[in-house]
Structures are given as C-alpha cells and as structure tokens.
Amino acid sequence: MRQRTRERIPVVVQRDRRGGRLAARGLWTGAELVVTLGVVLLLLVAHQLWWTNRQARAEAADTVHALQRDWGEPEGVAPAVADPSPEPAEGDSPAVGEEGGGGGGRTAAASTPRRSQAYAVIRIPRIGLTAPVAQGISKHGVLDKGYVGHYPGTAQPGGSGNFALAGHRNTHGEPFRHIDRLRAGDRITVETRDTVYTYTVDKTLARTQPGDSGVIATVPRSNVKPYVGYRTAGSYLTLTTCTPEFTSRYRLVVWGRLSDVRQR
Template sequence: MRQRIRVVVQGRSSRRRPTLAHGLWGAAEVTVTLGVVVLLLVVHQLWWTNRQARQDAEHKVQAMEREWEAPAAGLPGPVESPPAPEPAAGGNEASESRDRPAAQHSAPRWDQAYAILRIPRLGVVAPVAQGIGKAGILDKGYVGHYPGTAQPGEAGNFAVAGHRNTHGEPFRHINRLRGGDEVQVETREGVYLYVIDASLAQTSSRDTGVIARVPRSLVKPSAGYGEPGYYLTLTTCTPEFSSKYRLVVWGKLRSMRPR
C-alpha cells in the first residue's frame, strides 16, 4: 500500500507579504531621507545664510569705519559738505529743498559698499552698496541702492532695498517703523539723518513710482508725496518668505553734517 505525502502549496497572498513589506519599508526610508534633506535646506536658508551674511556685513561696516578714520593718521581727508539748515516749522518743502545745500558724493562703483545705514529702533547696521543684485549685494546682507535714484543727502529720493528673510535679512522688521523713528546714513563725506514719515504696507513689485524722485505709488496714488524734497525710501518683499509684493517705508531728511 502506497503512502501518500501531503504537499502544502502556499497561496499568492503568502508570497506577496514579504514584497509588500519591503516596498513599504523602502518608501518609508525615502520619505525620511527627503524629510532630512528638506530640514537641512531650511536650516541652511534660515540660519546659516543669516549667520554668514551678518558676519560679512559686520566686517564690511568695520572696514569702512576704519577707512574713514584713516585721515586721523595723516592721510588726505574727505571733501566736506556744508551742514543743512533745519526745516522751518510749517514752511514750504519745495522752497526748503531749493535752499538746502547739495551733498557732494563721488560716484560709487557697481557692487561697491560705500555707506552705512543704521536704524536704531530695529538695531540694524548694514552696508549700503551700489545696485540691487542678489548675488553681489543683497545676498551678502547688504542694503542695495537703486541706480538712478539720489545719493544720501541729495535732493530727490535716496531709495534702497534689502532682504526681509534670509541672507542677513536687514529689513526683516521695517514694518515696525513708525513716524518719528530715525534712520541714519553715513558716508565718507557726511552723516545724514532721515526721519520716518509714511509707509505703504503692500504694493506691486512693478510699482516704480515709490522710488521716483518725488515718491508716489502708481498703484495707490494716495500713498506718497506731491512736492520735491529730500526723501528716503526703504523697500523689501512682502508677505514674509514671499517676493510677490513690496513693502515700502518713506522718510525725510532732517539734517546732515560733514564728517
């Protein structure tokens, strides 16, 4: 009598289980890896770029201050500008602008840091460079001067831009500035004190009116000025971590003195 041997054949579901488990494990590893990469990118953008840019900007400020103090060691001194008279209370701004002596500046080279901008209320101290390029200026933690606009202390509009997030973010909190807050711009020739006067919370990135000689928004004509003067314009991106719109803060020159 022959003995029968039982043969057990596993079903398809049994064969699929190891493959499914391996697939899920592989997907989990990829997800974790991607998460780590994204986290490192965020840390790089939010921490490392700020740290590096702030250090570079601080070193540049110190280098300019040392250079400007060099005449004390017997080197040739800067060309001095006569001090500006204080605006008369209730006076006509247009007539004051014509009477105010013009500041004297040598034309800065492209990407050259040639001024220091200080905002005491925000604790901001940043170099100002000619141009608004990212790689050579803004990403280094500098404030960029819009080409074609006035220089510090000159009649017209001294207009500058700065990052609001990452790369030193010197203009991170300019939305906190209020009327009467001071902004000081220092160059080799002199020190120029501007006082915050108005702001525009949001406008188009193409609103060139805000940096015009007489600044006035083309998008919101009620925001801005109607007479020639000595203006300061600070611009940055808004909302935070976006470059869709622009935030604008304006000031007027109160006084200037030679170095």
C-alpha cells in the same frame, strides 16, 4: 441503500512568501525615502533660515568695520549726531544743495560708486539695524551678502530727489525684516566718508505691487495707490522690501525726509 459518503480532500493554499517579502521591502524603501526627503528639506530650511543669515550678517558686519577703518573712525562707534532739525512740512524742501554740492555748505554724496561697491552705512535705531549700503540691487553681488542695495538711477545720500534702497526681509541677513515696525518720527542715519545724513520717517505703504515704480521715483508716489506718497520735490529716503514675510508677492515701502546733515 446506503449512500456513499464523499470524502472531501482538504486544499492547502500556500502563500507566496517571496511576494510578501518584496512588498515589505518596498514599503520599507518608501519609508526610508520619505524620511530622507524630510531630512533634506529640514536641512534646506535650516540653511535658508539660519546659515544664510549667519553668513550674511558676518560679512555685512565685516564690511561696516572695513568702511569705518577706511574712514578713520573707531570700529563699532557711530559718529555723534546732534538732534535733527524739525521735520519740514510737506511741500518744503530741506535746506540742502543739489546732488554733488551747494546748499549753504551742505553737500550730498558726490560720485556714483562702482557696481556692488559698499560705500555707506545705514543705521536704524528703532529696529537695531546697522548695515552697509552698496551700489545696485543684484542678489548675488549685494542683497544676498546682507547689504542694503541702492537703486541705480536714484539720488545718492543727501541728494535732491529720492535715495531709494532695497533689502531682504527674510534670509541672507534680512536687514529689512522689521521695517514694518517703523513709525513716523523715527530717525534713520546714512553715513558716508565725510557726512552723516539723518532722515525722519513720515509715511508707510503697507503693500503694493512689485512693479510699482512710482515708489522710487524722484518725487515718490505710488502708481497703484496714487493717494499715497508725495507731490513736491525734496530730499527723500525710500526703503523697500518684500511682504508678507517669506514671500515676494508684494512690496512694503517706508518713506522719510532728509532732516539733518552733519559733516564728520
């Protein structure tokens, strides 16, 4: 008997072209979103790392010039300062008066400035810094303008106690970016309307906790690392900033002692 040969009918599967187009469109839209997000992030980084620095440095420079005009000295010219007297040994206070006057004719900055008022100029030759010093450490009113901020409640320039300052390490002018380069013996001057105070760097605390209030105490000494700091009264300068760079996890501290006072 002959076997019947079954004929196979081919089955044609048609792909859903509409679904493929939707998938391709979804992938394209996702890629556009990723690229757009990347561009936005780059713009934000550029704004933080470049534009805020440019704006703050320009404002800080204008403020320094305005102070110099107000003080009646040529713009861009630092007053001549003689070589500071030898740095006093730890335990000896520099021969300066109490904050507000006294001390053999040497006087400290007297009245407390208004909040956010720029009233002094700090110069650190080692790192090429010239910046205004303003009262307070608020971000909007002081630090984000590229200013160096004076901790309220601490001594004024040249005063007995601790003249404590803060500044950004990154962005917004970053005046304290390179204070980690300061070494013992480096000079820091703080100029006011009538007087130029010179401090000499002699101690550094590379890292401490943000809440270590001892570093800006009248006699500065770390609460976290109590073996770092001072034990006797004097006229001190404290610089504080964030560390490591681009973070605010810890604080970097540089200390100096008053070593010279010159009237303008």
